[in-house]
Amino acid sequence: MRSASRLVWLACVLLCGCAGFAFSTPRRLDHRLRDARRPDARLAVTWLGHATALVQIDDRFVLTDPLLQDSVGQLSTRLQEPGMAPADLPPLDAVVVSHMHFDHLSLGSLDAIEGRVRRLFIPRGGLVYVPNYAFEVQELGVWSTFEDRGMRVTAVPVKHVGARYGLDSAWMTDTFTGYVVEYHGMTVYFSGDTAYDGARFRATASRFPAIDLALLPIAPIHPRSVMEATHVDPREALQAFVDLGARIMIPVHYDTLVNGFDAPGEARATLEREAKERGLEARVLVVPIGGQAVVVPTRPSPDVGQP
Numbered sequence: 590m591r592s593a594s595r596l597v598w599l600a601c602v603l604l605c606g607c608a609g610f611a612f613s614t615p616r617r618l619d620h621r622l623r624d625a626r627r628p629d630a631r632l633a634v635t636w637l638g639h640a641t642a643l644v645q646i647d648d649r650f651v652l653t654d655p656l657l658q659d660s661v662g663q664l665s666t667r668l669q670e671p672g673m674a675p676a677d678l679p680p681l682d683a684v685v686v687s688h689m690h691f692d693h694l695s696l697g698s699l700d701a702i703e704g705r706v707r708r709l710f711i712p713r714g715g716l717v718y719v720p721n722y723a724f725e726v727q728e729l730g731v732w733s734t735f736e737d738r739g740m741r742v743t744a745v746p747v748k749h750v751g752a753r754y755g756l757d758s759a760w761m762t763d764t765f766t767g768y769v770v771e772y773h774g775m776t777v778y779f780s781g782d783t784a785y786d787g788a789r790f791r792a793t794a795s796r797f798p799a800i801d802l803a804l805l806p807i808a809p810i811h812p813r814s815v816m817e818a819t820h821v822d823p824r825e826a827l828q829a830f831v832d833l834g835a836r837i838m839i840p841v842h843y844d845t846l847v848n849g850f851d852a853p854g855e856a857r858a859t860l861e862r863e864a865k866e867r868g869l870e871a872r873v874l875v876v877p878i879g880g881q882a883v884v885v886p887t888r889p890s891p892d893v894g895q896p
Contacts, residue, residue, distance in 0.1 A: 615659050615667040620880045623677050625650075630884040632775055632801060636876040637672035639845040640693060640781060642804055645882065646772045649682045649740055653768075653779045653804065653841075657698040662691040665846050672879025675701035683742055685710045687781020688765035689718055689753035692846060696720065710735070710742055712766040718753055731766055732796075740772040745793045747783035749819050769797050775887060778803040778833060782842065784818055785825035790832035802885050803835035806842030808856035809849020816849060823860035827869060837885050838873045845878070 625643050627633040635643040640654035657675050660666045675698070684706050686694050694715070699706070699722065706724040713730035727735050729744035736742075744766040751764030767780040778793070778800045794800070807823045809816050816822070821829060823840075830838040843856040857875060864873045876883045 616669040618670055618672065618879050621670070622673050622879045622881065624679075625673065625677075625882045626679060627882045627884060630882070631773070631887050632777070632885040633882040634802070634804075634839055634876060634885060635672060635882040636839070636841060636878055638667065638669065638878045640687070640806060640842045641671065642779070642839070642841055643673070643678065643882070644770070644777055644802075644804075646740075646770065646775050646777065649772055650679050651683045651685065651770055651777070652678070652681050652702075653685050654687055654693040654695075654781060655684060655698040655702060656692055656695045656845075657701055658695060661695070661846060665692075665848065667845055668847070669845065669878060675705075678702060678705055681706045682737075682740060683708055683710060683770070685742065685768045685770075685779060686712075686715070687747075687767065687779070688712060688749055688751050689715055689761065690782070691753070692848070693781060694718060694753070708737065710744075710768065712744065712751065712764045714751070714761060714764040729766065729768075731763075740770065743769045743771075743797075745769050745778070745796075746786075746789040747780050748786040748789060749782045749784065767793070769793065769800070771797075776800045776802075778835060780805055780829070782806055782820060783829075785821050785829060787828070787832050790829045794832060794834045798834060799888070800833055800835040801837065801887060803830050803833050803838045804841050805829055805838055807840040807860050808843035809851055810856060810859070811850040820849075823856055824863050826860070827863055827867060827873075830869070830873075836872065836888070838869075839876055839883075839885075840873070 625635045633645040639656045642653045644651045657671045708725045713728045731746050734743040747767040749765040752758035752761040770777045805826045807826045810822045864870045
């Protein structure tokens with residue numbers, strides 16, 4: 590049964606990738622951000638599309654799963670262009686990659702920002718797929734932490750798959766992870782792709798009981814019998830948000846690529862409806878691709894050496 594599900598999943602990926610190829614040119618954004626810095630904010634986020642978010646924490650910038658090209662694997666084309674051009678990104682203190690899939694570990698995107706990156710974080714075992722770059726590459730196993738100049742990056746457990754090509758699934762069994770970034774008393778969670786697993790989310794919450802912001806995927810939704818093994822839907826993403834005990838959620842991983850059978854706008858509309866029904870709408874910030882860096886309210890905190 591598990592093998593059959595994987596075959597169905599592979600067929601879905603191929604079909605959706607070919608469908609995405611029909612969009613030969615991504616839609617151009619009316620307003621594309623040129624400078625994401627928010628000197629008036631301690632914590633701000635710019636969503637660039639898919640799982641790519643630029644997070645400002647005081648004077649530091651973190652980029653998640655950079656996908657800055659018009660296509661993935663020369664097969665699936667973006668529905669709309671990235672929210673920022675690579676040349677407009679600020680110097681990046683950390684880039685975190687959650688797993689090895691082409692839409693998350695995008696080597697072309699890393700090529701484009703190589704000169705702006707201080708350090709790349711990848712799951713343990715993923716280094717085999719990363720060429721030599723000018724920046725440092727740091728592998729992190731689950732619950733491992735790396736600290737640099739006061740910023741701590743910790744790999745945390747999620748539920749996904751780590752193979753890049755399919756044939757490597759026999760040995761790439763744990764090359765996927767989420768991350769928690771801590772700096773100046775603020776805590777940001779990024780899951781990458783994940784299925785729902787309450788125990789793993791609650792384990793993270795127990796170690797990080799004051800998460801200010803959770804970046805969580807909300808798609809693909811359909812076909813649910815296949816996707817539920819590796820991807821949360823909007824309802825499950827909200828439950829993960831609750832399990833994590835985070836204050837604010839920003840949804841990602843939707844309306845950028847054709848990688849499921851969802852209707853356009855379905856994931857966002859479902860999230861907003863479910864959040865309202867659960868009384869969470871004030872804590873869920875839906876951020877448009879590009880256009881602006883959205884300020885995330887922070888907790889009052891003692892002086893922690895802010896710049």
